[in-house]
Amino acid sequence: MDIFQPIQLLADWAVYGVFHLTPKTHLAESLNFFIYDSIKIFLLLLVINYFMASVRYYLPTEKIRDFLTKRKWYGLDYLLASSFGVITPFCSCSSIPLFVGFLSAGIPLGVTLAFLITSPLINEASIAIFIGLFGFKITIMYVLSGVAIGMAAGMVLGKMGLEKEIDDNLKMIIKKSKDKTQQLLKREKESLKKLLIQFWHEGWGLTRKIFTYVLIGVGLGAIIHGYVPIGFFEQYLKNGNLWSVPLAAILAVPLYSNAVGVIPIMEALVDKGVPFGTALAFMMATVGLSLPEALILKRAMKNKLLIIFFLVVTLGIIFIGYLFNTLL
Numbered sequence: 001m002d003i004f005q006p007i008q009l010l011a012d013w014a015v016y017g018v019f020h021l022t023p024k025t026h027l028a029e030s031l032n033f034f035i036y037d038s039i040k041i042f043l044l045l046l047v048i049n050y051f052m053a054s055v056r057y058y059l060p061t062e063k064i065r066d067f068l069t070k071r072k073w074y075g076l077d078y079l080l081a082s083s084f085g086v087i088t089p090f091c092s093c094s095s096i097p098l099f100v101g102f103l104s105a106g107i108p109l110g111v112t113l114a115f116l117i118t119s120p121l122i123n124e125a126s127i128a129i130f131i132g133l134f135g136f137k138i139t140i141m142y143v144l145s146g147v148a149i150g151m152a153a154g155m156v157l158g159k160m161g162l163e164k165e166i167d168d169n170l171k172m173i174i175k176k177s178k179d180k181t182q183q184l185l186k187r188e189k190e191s192l193k194k195l196l197i198q199f200w201h202e203g204w205g206l207t208r209k210i211f212t213y214v215l216i217g218v219g220l221g222a223i224i225h226g227y228v229p230i231g232f233f234e235q236y237l238k239n240g241n242l243w244s245v246p247l248a249a250i251l252a253v254p255l256y257s258n259a260v261g262v263i264p265i266m267e268a269l270v271d272k273g274v275p276f277g278t279a280l281a282f283m284m285a286t287v288g289l290s291l292p293e294a295l296i297l298k299r300a301m302k303n304k305l306l307i308i309f310f311l312v313v314t315l316g317i318i319f320i321g322y323l324f325n326t327l328l
Contacts, residue, residue, distance in 0.1 A: 007039050008036055012032065016028070026227050030222040034219055041218065042207070045207040046207050049202070049204075053203050054199050078110070078150070081154065082146075085115045085121075086143065109166070110154045110159070112154075117150040120288050121146040122142070122146040145324075152316060153312045156312055157309065165305030212299075237274045245325065249318055253290065254290075265283070277321040277325030277326070294310065
């Protein structure tokens with residue numbers, strides 16, 4: 001059962017019942033997309049930021065951070081973060097609230113980026129669709145490649161010491177949130193009601209700071225979703241030359257979709273003669289390297305980190321594309 005189905009019904013009612021738009025038109029598709037994703041991400045932001053505020057109160061986050069950073073995990077922490085990304089059914093923009101929540105809880109940047117990269121690329125629904133369309137062997141390769149990209153990119157970014165490239169405003173919000181939590185921890189007897197109110201203020205404050213960028217990003221994604229024709233991309237990807245894989249990744253950047261939504265497009269590209277690795281690179285770049293995601297991440301990252309993040313993930317996706325084209 002899709003837990004977001006009520007939001008989709010609300011979006012359908014608004015678009016077709018209130019505005020009386022004709023189904024399947026560009027405007028209707030764009031507006032439906034915008035309403036659905038805006039409400040969904042807003043609710044996710046509230047719930048996740050509220051949850052992380054409570055985590056900071058009840059769990060010793062400093063010890064958790066030390067546990068992850070001061071032991072030689074040999075990549076296990078990145079594997080755990082990437083694996084957690086697999087079991088979270090979010091698109092790239094929906095994963096960002098968890099990414100911000102992890103940062104606010106003191107989890108290392110590289111580990112949080114491993115989650116952020118893997119989460120939109122793979123989820124349970126996309127695995128099921130992959131099995132039905134391409135079989136078990138290719139599905140296993142797809143899952144392993146997505147986890148590998150998250151781990152490798154997270155490790156590289158984590159080793160580069162880019163923590164100072166987190167947006168100053170976000171760091172200030174996180175610091176204030178932690179200071180408030182520490183003040184609460186010093187009080188021996190704090191009522192549950194006051195704690196719940198405090199968690200709400202922390203979660204709402206962070207959500208309010210980020211959501212403007214969410215609306216801008218989703219708005220851009222809605223326009224692209226409704227008005228960019230798929231046939232435009234097919235004509236440039238059908239030729240299996242050396243440049244087709246990086247071209248697929250570049251052409252996919254302006255798009256915005258989750259893995260479930262773009263896998264049928266990937267299947268259509270393969271049916272039309274696009275090499276599998278090229279189509280996979282297009283699919284991964286669509287869900288993991290979108291312009292709407294960049295606009296939202298701009299609220300959490302400075303330009304240097306944002307550019308390096310996209311560059312590293314792009315190179316990983318291109319490598320996977322070439323690998324699949326060679327193996328298949």
